[in-house]
Every structure is written in structure tokens, then in C-alpha cells.
Amino acid sequence: MPKQIHISQAIAATFVVLTVSAIAGLVTMIIMYQSELSTMNPTPPPTIPSTTTAPPPVMRLPKNLIPESYEVVLWPHLYTQITEVINVTSPNQTMLFTGNSTVNFHCVQRTSTIYLHSMDLNVSDAKVKDRDKNLNIAVTSMYYHEDQSDFLVVELNSALMAEGNYSLFLSFNGEISEALDGLYVSSYMEGDPDEERFLAATNIEPTLARRVFPCFDEPEMKAVFYVTIIHSMLAFLVSTLSDSTNSHDGWEYTRFNPTPRMSTYLFAFTVSDRDDFICALSTFFHDILIQTFARPEAIKAKHVDYAANITGKILTFYEKLFGIDYTQQKLGKTFLDIAEWLSPLKTSLFSLCAMENWGLITYQEGGLLYEEGVSSFLHKEVIATLIAHELAHQWFGNLVTMKWWNEIWLNEGFATYMSYFAVDHVEPSFNVVSSDLHLFTLHPQRWWNPFLLSSFLSSSFLMQSFSDEIVLTKSSLSLSPLSSNLWDYIQKVRH
Secondary structure (H helix, E strand, C coil): HHHHHHHHHHHHHHHHHHHHHHHHHHHHHHHHHHHHHHCCCCCCCCCCCCCCCCCCCCCCCCEEEEEEEHHHHHEEECEEEEEECCCCCCCCCEEEEEEEEEEECCCCCCEEEEEECCCCCCCCCCCCCCHHHEECCCCEEEEEEECCCCEEEEEEEEECCCEEEEEEEEEEEEEEEEEEEEEEEEEECCCCCEEEEEEEEEECCHHHHHHCCCCCCCCCCCCCEEEEEEEEECCECCCEEEEEEECCCEEEEECCCCCCEHHHHHHCCCCEEECCCCCEEEEEEECEEEEEEECCCHCCCCCCHHHHHHHHHHHHHHHHHHCCCCCCCCCCCCCCCCEEEEECCCCCCCCEEECCCCCCEEEEEEHHHCCCCCCCCCHHHHHHHHHHHHHHCCCCCCCECCCHHHHHHHEEEEEEEEHHHHHHHHHHHHHHHHHHHHHHCCCCHHHCHHHHHHHCCCHHHHHHHCHHHHHHHHHHHHHHHHHCHHHHHHHHHHH
């Protein structure tokens, strides 16, 4: 037994000596490595990225504040023409616009933070007011979210209470776009001799109202708009009928009648040279004034006559079919007249052929001009179909609106679907109903993709790309297999 203990002690001693030697050797090697490394400049090891991506930004506004109305003042510092006069300094053309807005809203859930949209605007002078108590509420901070949400956040010193009514005033300025989106500018040649003229117009569907003024820029957040536009005295302004105009220092202040309760993407106006756009035809349909505006050359050549004359016929068809008058929301001094404005742009950059703005439907000029004996029969059909589509939107889209952009296929689908029957009614020789249904029958797999039509949209860019011709065509033809009697079926369900 003692001998075994002696052997065990020897083994333990040997193990201790080896361990100490190993540790000493390791320490020595580390010291030598650090010494050599200090004289070198080694490449750092690569950074291994995380396998978990960050969640997408929340793109929807909170539902604790409901907008009721906007009071918007916009001043595009734009001259429609620059006239060179000897010994007179001509004004410099600018791409600046300034303005202010007051949004009146109702609070449905207690909060001390206001979220709304703003994009590429310099926003300042935030003022919040309790409209029930006529008291101001202090603003502690205002900042933008650093993501793709375009959220402008206004932090308050005290909370907004549920069931209370409040307002938010903001001043802002921005640049007029040259890319034909938001509030944009374009130029064209006019006069004798030709002179460069400038126009400003809006193109804000789906999510670019936030580039014109801060707002709750979601389709379900409808409100009434009270708009004042400040413009050059040489300019001609088209929007809902104006209520009053006055001038100061060479600029006119035009205040418009309130709009119907509508989504922000339907906000629209144009500013162009007073002599370059005249009305081709003014007609009263019931108590609706229908006006078609285009350049003088097109008016004199009667190239706008077909479009101007067919509009009232299509409107009559829709009113009888839907059983809802176009003017059903005419309250007080809210006017729902129709102005058709033909843009002289001749560039493919103007991606939209037309836009269904309430009271101001805008068209690309080439899409609506028709010359008898010269234009093709197909182009005549295109004109009728385009007008029918935009007028159908006055009910499907303007009056009844999707809550979010992933359902835009219903907006576009129903407008296109109903336009077939409108054109078939006013121009039966076109035979548009049977030809489009035949197209679906030949290639059904090309048109039906439920995932695409109702996919989740997680950025402003995706929302922009979703509102394109593919969605418009696919959505309308997706409704086609439901049978040509779809409207009859809807009527039965409604009753």
C-alpha cells in the first residue's frame, strides 16, 4: 500500500511539472507573438454578417388620429413664361414652392405623439391647438423616422385626449420636381416665334401627396380640402371651381371651394400659361359643368371634340347603371364639376396616360386627340375606353376607396371592367366586351395571380410600382371570369 502511494505521488509531481512547463511555454509564445505583432500591420479578420435581417419598417400610420379637413396654402414660385425686355431685368425661374397647412383631426385614443407623412419637405413652425378648449399645446420636438416610412413625428408636452378635436399647423417648403412626380414642372414651346413656356401640375398617386404638403397620406384617411394657390398673374389655374381671387405684388391668390371628402392621392391642380390653354367645350350635364381644356391649336383643329362630346354620354350611362348621381356628395358650396385637362407633354416619362382626380381629370395630350379621317379606328376606341375608365373611378376609387394599396387591384379592376360596358353602350361598333373576355379565355394563366394582386406592400417604392399597367390589366381580367353579369350579381347581393 505505501509503495502505491509513492508511485501516485511521483505521477502527480510529474503532471504538475508538465502543466507548469506548458503554461510557461504558452505565456512565452504569447509574449513573443505580441512583440512581433507590434512591428507589423496585419489585416483584421472579416466581419461575419448576422443571419437574421432586421424587420421591415412599419408602413401604416397609427389609427388614433382621424383627419377631418385640411386648409392648404401652396405657392409655386414659377413663372409660366420669361419675357425678355430691353433694359428690364427679367425674373429668374425658380423650382421652389412654399406653403403652410392646417389639418383638423379627431383623437380616438389618448396620445402625446402625432404621426403623419412628409417627404423631401423642410417642415417648421409646428403648432398644435385644442379646438374644443381653444388652447395651444406645446410641441417638444419634431423629427423624421430614419427609414422608408416617411413618418414625420411631432412630440407634445401634454397628451391629446380621446374624443377631443385638435389641429396641427405646419409651414413647409420644397423643390418642384423635374421628374414628373409630386408637384412637377415641365416646359414646351408655344407662340410665334416659339418661346419656352412652363407649367406646373401634380401627379401624386399613390403616395406622393406627402411631397406636396405634410398629410395623413393613406387612402382610407379621407378628409375635406380647402385649398388656396398663389400663382403668377399670367398663369391659368385649373382645379375645382374657384370661390375668390385677389392679387398682390404680381401674384394672384385663388381660393377654391371645398372638395368632397376624399383621399390625399386625389389632390390635384395645374398652373399653366393663361393664353396657352383654352376650353374646347363647356357643357352642362344636369347641374354638372363639363369642360375640356387643351392648347389652342388642338381646339381650333377640333381634335378635342370627340373626347369632349363623349364624356357626358358615358357619365349618363354610369349614373343610370349605379343608381348614384355623380353629384351625390354636393354639400353647401362643394362643387363636383368635371375639368378635363390635356397635358402637352410628349415624353414617355409621363408614365400615366390619365389620372382620375376628383373634379380635375388629367390626360396625356396624345391619348385624347382625335382627327377625323386621319386617326385610326383603334385610337378612337382607346380614347373612349380611357375616358370611361377615368369616369368609372369617380365611383370605384373616389367614392368607394380601398383601405390600403394592396387592394388597388379592386380599384383598377372594377374601373376597367365597368369601362367595357360603358364603351359598349356609347360605341357598340367597337365590340369591346366580347373581345376582352376572349383575351382572357385564350390566356387565363397570364392574368390570374392572387398573390401578386394582394401582396403586402412594405415600402413607398413598391407602392409606386404596384400602380402600373400590369396591375390595371390583370385586375380587370381577373374579374372577367366571374362572368359578364358580375354587376347584376352585385346588385342582387346589395338588395
